[in-house]
Amino acid sequence: MDPVRTEISAAGVATLTIANPPVNALGAAVRAGLLxxxxxxxxxxxxxxxxxAAEGKVFVAGADISEFGKPPVPPSLPDVLSAVEGSAKPVVAAINGLALGGGLELALACHARVAAPAARLGLPEIKLGIIPGAGGTQRLPRLVGAAPAFAMMAGGEPVSAEKARxxxxxxxxxxxDLVATAAxxxxxxxxxxxxxxxxxxxxKFSAEDRAAFETAASDAIRKSPRMPNVAALAHAVRVxxxxxxxxxxxxxxxAFLELVKDPTSKALRHLFFAEREAARVPGIGKEVKARPVASAAVIGAGTMGGGIAMCFAQAGIPVTLIEVKEEALSAGLARIRSNYETSVKRGSLTSEKMERHLGFITGRVGLEAAAEADIVVEAAFEDMGVKAEIFGALDRLAKPGAILAxxxxxxDVNAIAETTKRPQDVVGLHFFSPANVMRLLEIVRGAKTAPDVLVTSLDLARKIGKLPVVVGVCYGFVGNRMLAKRTQAAERLLLAGAMPHEVDDAVTDFGFRMGPFAMSDLAGLDIGWRARKATGAKAPVADALAEQGFFGQKTxxxxxxxxxxxxxxxxxPDTEALITRLSDERGITRRSFSREEIIARLMYPMVNEGAKILEEGIASRSSDVDVVWVNGYNWPNFTGGPMHWAExxxxxxxxEALDALAAETGDDSLKPAALLRRLAQGGSFADKDAA
Known part of the structure; x- marks a missing residue:
């Protein structure tokens, strides 16, 4: 089938219909067909x-990103759009759905644009580390004004058809009929x-508009100093x-061609593809269908359980929030209402939507309330005994075919599953806090988790606005297992000579919003301390602080x-004196560390653990590890995630550095993983992903 077909009506209108499913990307064949x-x-x-016009539910979702960085195949998109704009006969775009990136640039080159009511239009290139490269920075300002155009391009979010009008x-x-209206x-x-x-x-270029643009451009550049495409966008509009x-x-x-080669752009494009690849689970074919999920139950009305309930409610899925005592339930429901009221005050939510969301949440006391739910999510205290008791009860109470998460x-999700007679229905759904805000969802696949449970979990994740990554069972899965290595490395740095602010400054300079010690103080040192006491693990500095009742911000x-x-x-000064004393007690001669050394000692062990996770099959791809860390742990997206950064x-x-660090510390766990050592001799994580 031709990627662009032409039909001529009796009235003399030639309709060029793009047919390049699934998203009608402007690859070389489509460009040639249009011209x-x-x-x-x-x-x-x-x-x-x-x-x-275009077939399907999408007008054009953009250029073919897979062509970026490769030798150009004529005709180029700018040449095609110049021909459209210079046409001796009027050209009208019939925008049936998403018009993104090059798709909107195509519509901008037309002489008029007619949209379907559900159409959405945007230039999201900023999120890929680039800028529009086929006239978007020039034609959009001339249609809507420089300031509104810059805001739209710098934000990268599409606008509705009504707002576009x-x-x-x-x-x-x-x-x-959209095409008839356009004709x-x-x-x-x-x-x-x-x-x-x-x-x-x-x-549109009034003095007021120019001034507003310059103010917006200055603010955007100041807020994104590590994103060269933001400054390039402002420059292109200004020229x-x-x-x-x-x-x-x-x-x-x-600027576009230069940015395509930029490491930041490459990192962001890596993440763009990685997020889409994460939804593909090896061994699960399209023939596996999801189970219906018309209702949900969440056990535990604490901060996490309440946030998970909000996720279901915001997706329009009725959810029962369950607690063991009325007081805890009332407190949880009040917390949810308070969260929504805060959003209303900020203007990010209307009062009507708040009441609609709250209408999907029902509070109940007792596990019996989960009996008719299609999926039950347990969000109780992180204790195996507590979880085993809950799942044993759910095994008796939940209806056949219900997913128990x-x-x-x-x-250990496998151990939790074995407390039931239906381990095939059990899956881990690791939400990140706050659950109603954080985008990542680690879907933990147990040894006996049924394929349709996995597919249902992936489908549900998308419905509730989450980015799902399927991982295997191990202590901490992907994210927390690697985080434990960074935490261990950070403690080791303190004993070796660094101070908390030096470590945190290096990490924020690297691109994280918070350093590990500021984050620990925010979360509460008592949480990790109690967990370590239960497992026998040690963190000398954090343990010594917690034993004095110093739990961070709350104390x-x-x-x-x-x-x-x-x-x-x-x-x-007291904490710093404590750190020095602990070093002395261990006979450690303290020394100073550069920021580069601090980053190496923190991040290299994480990369090594990521390699072990890949060796063990806990993650299917190194890009999945990157998606987890960027979306769940604030790893700076402009580096592409830990594994991409390591490349x-x-x-x-x-x-070489890990070998030296293992020898210096006597910690054999720091020795390079076999996979990492092998790839270092000639290969890459990206090559392994593609194999």
């Missing part, structure tokens, strides 16, 4: 006007004998404002001091 169809329509005396981005919204518009332009070209419009369309297009294209962060003392309830900690550092360099 060929346009050329033929212009040469046909019977054609008076042209409509560009209000902005002046689309000319009409079709109530009925009528095209004939109207043909009758008039003149039509607007977005590239020629300058009237178009000051020097006109031709020079603006040239500046845009030059545990929200454990560390515990005003921890790794830092928090005077009068301050949220930001100050250096604590840039050099695997051979990391192996």
């Amino acid at each position: 060929s169809g346009l050329t033929a329509a212009l040469a046909n005396a019977d054609v008076r006007a042209i409509v560009i 209000a902005m002046g981005l689309v000319d009409d919204i079709a109530d009925g 009528t518009q095209a004939l109207r332009l043909a009758e008039a004998g003149t039509w607007p070209r977005s590239g020629a419009a300058e009237s 178009g404002l000051e020097k006109g369309l031709a020079e603006g297009l040239a500046a845009e294209r030059a 545990t929200n454990t962060s560390y515990l 005003g003392r921890g790794f830092y001091r928090y005077p009068e309830g301050a949220r930001k900690g100050e250096r604590d 840039g550092v050099g695997l051979a360099r990391i192996v």
Whole structure:
């Protein structure tokens, strides 16, 4: 089938329909088809006007990103769009669904745009580390104004058809037949004998608009100093404002081509593909169908359980929130309402939506309330005895075929499953806190988890707005298992000579929003302390602080001091003296560390643990590890995640450093994993993923 087909109506409208499923990406064949169809329509005396439409539910979801960084295949998208805009016959875009990136740039080059009511339009390139490269930075400002255009491009989020019409981005919204409405518009332009070209419009560039653009651009660059594409976006728009369309297009294209080669752009594109690849689970085919989920139950109305209940409610799935005592249930429901009320005050939620969400949540006392739910999520205390008791009861109470999920962060999902007579129905759903906000969901596949339970979990994750990654069973799964290595390395750095603020400063300079010690103080040192006491693990500095009752922010003392309830900690001389004393007691000669050394000692053991996770099959791909850490642990996205970042550092360099660190500390767990050592001799994690 041709990727672009042409039909000519009796009224003289040539409709060029893009048919390149599933998202009608503007690959080389589509570009050639559009140019060929346009050329033929212009040469046909019977054609008076042209409509560009698309099959399916998507207009065009963008350029073919897989072509980035490869030798160009003509015709280029800018050349095609120049031909569209310069057409001697009017061209109207019929936007049936998503018009993103190059898809919106195609629509911008047309002389008018008609959208379906459900259409959404956007230029999301900023999220890929690039900028629009086919006229978006020039034609969009000329349609809607420089300030609104920059805001739309810098945010990267699509707008609705209604908002697009209000902005002046689309000319009409079709109530009925979209293509017929676009054809009528095209004939109207043909009758008039003149039509607007977005590239020629300058009237939107008022002094007020220019000033608003400059303010927005300065703010965006200040907030994203590590994102070169933000400054490039501002520059391209500015050149178009000051020097006109031709020079603006040239500046845009030059910046786009340069950014495609930039490591930040490569990292963000890696994550773009990684997030989509994470949904593909080896060994699970399309023939496996999801179980129906019309209702849910959540056990535990604490912070985590309440957040999970909110996820179901916001997706329109009725959920029963269950507690053992009325007091705990009332407190949990009140907390949920308070969370929603805060969103209303901030303007991110309307009162009507709040009440609608709350209407999907029902509170009940007693596990019997879970009897009719299609999925039950246990969000109780992180204790195997507690969870075993709950799952034993659910085995008796839940209806046949119900999915029994545990929200454990560390515990053995296989052991939990064996407390039931239906281990095939048991799965781990590790939400991240706050559950109603954090995007990541680790789906923990037990040894006996049924394929349709896994597929249902993936499907459900998407419905409730989560990014799912399937992982295997081990202590801490992917994210927390690697985090434990960083925590261990951070404690070791303190004893070796670093102070908490030095470690945290290095980590925030690397790109994290918080360092490990500030994060520990925020979470509460008592949580890890109690867990270590139960397992026999040790963290000398954190344990010594906790034993004195210094639990972090909530007690005003921890790794830092928090005077009068301050949220930001100050250096604590007592803590620093404690650290020095602990070093002396162990006979450690303290020394200083550069920020580069601190990052190496923290991150290389994490990469090594990631390699072990891949060896053991806990994660299917290194890119899955990257997705977990970027979306669940605030790893800076502009580095692509720990495994992608390691490729840039050099695997051979990391192996050498780990060998030296293992010899220095006597900790054999720091010796390079066999996979890491093998890849360091000639290979990459990306190659392994593709194998």
